[in-house]
Amino acid sequence: MQISRRRFLASAGALGATATASVLAQPVRPLPFLITTQSDALLPKASGKRVVICGGGWGGVSAARHLKKNNPGIEVVLLERNPLFFSCPMSNKWLVDVVDTNYLTWSYLDVASKYDYRFIQTEVLAFERDRKRVITAQGHVDYDYLIVAAGIRYNYEAWFGDDRRAAEYTRARYPAAYIPNAEHFVLKAGIQGFKGGDLVMTLPPPPHRCPPSPYERACLIASLFKQNKVKGKIILLDPKDSPKPITEGFQEAFSTLYRDQITYVPKAVIQEVDPFNKRIRTTAGDFRFDHSILMAPHQAGDMAWKAGAIGRNAEGRLTGWAAVDPLFLNLREDRDVYVIGDAVGIVSPQFSFYPKAGHVANAHARIVARYIADRVAGKAPKAALPDNLCFMMVNTAPREDIAVRFRYHLDDQGVIIQEQIDDNLRRDDLVSEDFQWASRMYEDMFG
Ligand SMILES: Cc1cc2nc3c(=O)[nH]c(=O)nc-3n(C[C@H](O)[C@H](O)[C@H](O)COP(=O)(O)OP(=O)(O)OC[C@H]3O[C@@H](n4cnc5c(N)ncnc54)[C@H](O)[C@@H]3O)c2cc1C
Structure with a gap:
């Protein structure tokens, strides 16, 4: 049977009327189904655990x-x-x-x-x-x-109290890049485009994320400056009295590889940070910077x-x-x-x-x-x-790493005891172990 144009329009109209009626019968939602608000259930109840x-x-x-x-x-x-x-x-x-x-x-x-x-x-x-x-x-x-x-979060409140503008300015201009990932791109552009002068890095007080990584970062930036002949000095302001962990490995790298690039300042507890005027006051003296990596204290x-x-x-x-x-x-x-x-x-x-x-x-x-x-x-x-194993690259030409391992056991009282083994001798075979470690980790998480 052929459907005439008049009959088609009539049946389509009836269908439309039914659909409209059923839509009107629904409770009125202010938003389309997939635009949800905090009070909606994001998922139905689980059938199991x-x-x-x-x-x-x-x-x-x-x-x-x-x-x-x-x-x-x-x-x-x-x-x-x-x-x-x-x-x-x-x-x-x-x-x-x-x-x-x-x-x-x-x-x-x-x-x-x-x-x-x-x-x-x-x-x-x-x-x-x-x-x-x-x-x-x-x-x-x-x-x-x-x-x-x-x-983690950055405890900028310890530096700036409730001055949100100072915290936001610091994070945007001089990011710590300890939280992924927008900050990492700002930091990379900053150090790769650095033309020379004083680059000040403030280290957070312990405990902070990846304790040896600020020293690794200083070494790698120093190696970049050395390679590109940038007349830049990295001033490391550390509240501790020496780099920790892998103390000697880092001290050796600072004094032999980067004598002209890194100035390590121990016992530099931050007293005041003025990101607008590029000034930092510490217990080890006052510093001005051309560029900076401002690492506020860390918290959960x-x-x-x-x-x-x-x-x-x-x-x-x-x-x-x-x-x-x-x-x-x-x-x-x-x-x-x-x-x-x-x-x-x-x-x-x-x-x-x-x-x-x-x-x-x-x-x-x-x-x-x-x-x-x-x-x-x-x-x-x-x-x-758990256990812990950490490799730190301190040289890029040639590539060399140092490392630290932590083991844990329970003593007779049920207290967790830590054993720390520093590997201070920088060498290339640790670089291979570093990349093997990363591959194992990525494999475990992402397959
Ligand atoms: C420069 C650097 C080098 C490092 N090198 C090493 C190393 O060599 N070896 C090593 O073992 N570790 C290293 N670390 C440390 C390592 O990155 C951290 O220890 C690790 O990421 C901690 O894992 P986590 O799951 O606790 O936190 P994260 O990996 O930070 O995960 C937290 C997640 O929560 C998400 N999140 C936070 N708030 C919210 C919210 N409100 N809603 C939704 N999502 C949210 C975040 O986006 C993030 O993805 C390094 C860290 C840095 C910064």
Whole structure:
């Protein structure tokens, strides 16, 4: 039967009227379906156990992969604000073109689909721990277990109080580049375009992210200046009395390789930073700079604060770091909330903090993934400790590294004890080990 033009129009009109009627019957939504707000449920209720991981850095990505490996039946949701993973480890080498941007960058979407977990790019805004709920910019997600892998924040308040303009100016012009990744590009352009003069680096007081990495950065920038014959001096303002860890390895590099490029200033505790007039006052004297890498003190990342995970000291003041059970890495008052990686606070009276390293964050992730798998299976988790291994490139012509290893064990009292082994002799075989280490880590996180 042929449909006449008149009959077609009539039936199309009837269909339109039905569709309009059904749309009108729906509750009125102010926004299209996929534009959500914080009060919407971002995901339906989980059918089994759901682990939500907040933060897709070294700790979070490692946790997602190992949770699925240990327990494929578990639902894993990774919440991260950045669209791509950008690695801080190896980024000092990227600053001076030893590796390229591809070497540091990984796709969250690819790895999530490969290991069958869900990646959601969103800002985590708040936690309702009593309801086991995370609030994100796009809606809320309920969890059975929560892993907070928050990384660090800069405590600019210690320098500038509530002067937000000074903090923003500092971050935009003289970034520390200790948080990926916009800052890294500003820093790279700054040092590669540096024409000469004084480049001042302020080191944060301990504990801070990757303790030996500021010294590695100074060495690599110095090697760039040397190579490009830039008449620049790097002035390292260190609140400590000597470089730590790998003290002799760095001191030797400063005095023999970079005598004309690096001035190391110990016991330089920051008293005042004036980014607008390029002036810094310290306990070791006052300094002016032509360019600077201004590293404010570090604290646990914002999500650890929002999760209510920050501990208090004996005087009742906030410590800036998450208070966790040293062995099980969960909040003492909330066993279903784990904190891993750099955000973790004091774990031992002997050495206080684990080194804030990607290697440790990865080890924490594996350990917590095992704890959760055991708990889901109804078993009591058995305590495990991380290790740490860190390579630092101090020379690019020829390429040479130094290294440090940390091992941990429990003493008779159940206290975590740290053993530190510095490898101070710079040499090329450590460079190969450095790249092998990075490959192993990337393989573990991204496959
Ligand atoms: C220059 C440099 C060199 C380093 N070299 C080494 C090395 O050689 N070896 C080594 O082991 N370690 C090294 N590190 C240290 C290493 O980068 C960190 O220890 C590691 O990244 C810590 O992992 P994490 O998961 O705790 O934090 P991160 O890797 O920082 O992950 C935190 C994540 O949380 C996300 N996030 C934060 N807030 C929110 C929010 N509100 N909503 C959504 N997402 C959020 C962030 O975007 C980030 O992806 C180096 C660091 C630097 C800066």
